[in-house]
Amino acid sequence: MRVSAGEFKGKKLIPIKGTSIRPSSDKIKAAIFNILGSSIKGKKILDLFAGTGALGIEAISRGAEFCIFMDNNKYSLSIINKNINLCQLQNRTGIIKKDIIKSDTLINHSDYPFDIIFLDPPYKANAIVAAIEKIAKTIFEDSQVTIIAEHSIKTKPPQIITPFILYDTRKYGNTGISFFSNFSILI
Numbered sequence: 445m446r447v448s449a450g451e452f453k454g455k456k457l458i459p460i461k462g463t464s465i466r467p468s469s470d471k472i473k474a475a476i477f478n479i480l481g482s483s484i485k486g487k488k489i490l491d492l493f494a495g496t497g498a499l500g501i502e503a504i505s506r507g508a509e510f511c512i513f514m515d516n517n518k519y520s521l522s523i524i525n526k527n528i529n530l531c532q533l534q535n536r537t538g539i540i541k542k543d544i545i546k547s548d549t550l551i552n553h554s555d556y557p558f559d560i561i562f563l564d565p566p567y568k569a570n571a572i573v574a575a576i577e578k579i580a581k582t583i584f585e586d587s588q589v590t591i592i593a594e595h596s597i598k599t600k601p602p603q604i605i606t607p608f609i610l611y612d613t614r615k616y617g618n619t620g621i622s623f624f625s626n627f628s629i630l631i
Contacts, residue, residue, distance in 0.1 A: 445498060447531075448474055450505035457527045460496055460520065472619055473502055476592055479614070479623075480560075484508050487559040490551070492544055492575060497524035499562045501531055510536045512556055516543040545571050550578040558583075563593040570595075576605040576624065583626070591624040 447455045448470065476499070477484065485507035491500035492514050500511035513524045521541055528537050544550065544565075561579060565571035572593050583589050591608060595601065601622040603610050608624040615621075 445470070445496065447498075447502055447505045449477065450502075450507065452501065452505040452531050455505075455531060457496060457498055457501065457530065458523055460523055469619070472594060472616055472621065473499060475614065475616055476562075476621060477502060477506060479621075480506075480592075482507070484560070488557060490514065490556065490558040490561045492550075492561060492563050493565045493571075494524055494562075495520050495564065497527045499564065500537070501527055501533065503560070503562075504533060504536055505531075508560075510538075512538045512540060512551070512558075514540045514542050514544060514551070516541060544578060545574050547578065550575075550582040557587060558589060561589060561591045563591055565595075567596040567599070570599060572599065572622075573602060573605060576608055580605060580607060580626075588627040589625070593622045593624065595620050595622065 445457045445459045447453055484503055487508045489500050489503045489508045489511040491511055494513035494515045497513050500513050504511055515521055521539060524539055528534060563575055565575060572595055576591060597615050597618055597620045601610055601613060607626040610622055610624050612623040613620055
């Protein structure tokens with residue numbers, strides 16, 4: 445598992461051992477960032493169900509301003525911390541231990557005004573709707589937020605989770621990537 449482009453191109457990240465956590469494949473990561481292109485530059489990122497932190501680290505490598513990684517798994521958090529240290533990103537990142545599904549709110553948006561949120565929950569949990577509902581409670585009305593959700597192709601993403609609207613879904617093998625936005629001018 446390597447950073448594929450940008451400042452840390454080729455940097456090998458520490459993977460998660462075992463099968464309890466499914467990191468985004470290099471193919472999926474490449475697809476997401478090919479779609480985002482240069483629009484990632486200067487953005488503030490939230491990486492939910494962060495796993496290894498690979499998506500957020502890739503975003504920073506490609507020019508994102510900072511990334512907050514959120515997960516509730518202690519092992520994942522230790523791997524994220526190691527990968528942040530490996531890339532020397534301590535000043536451009538933060539880590540929050542939180543159970544996204546069980547918490548009432550996600551994060552204080554005034555402290556972290558995110559532009560892009562990566563959402564990669566365990567496929568079996570089917571947690572996309574619950575997570576987006578938490579995000580919707582957290583953001584300000586005038587915020588412009590794009591959510592990029594990775595899911596099984598067996599999961600049909602909802603068209604609307606107010607204020608977010610599904611505007612694109614792509615399929616790559618058994619994986620779907622769905623894009624939601626709460627504003628009309630898309631990234």
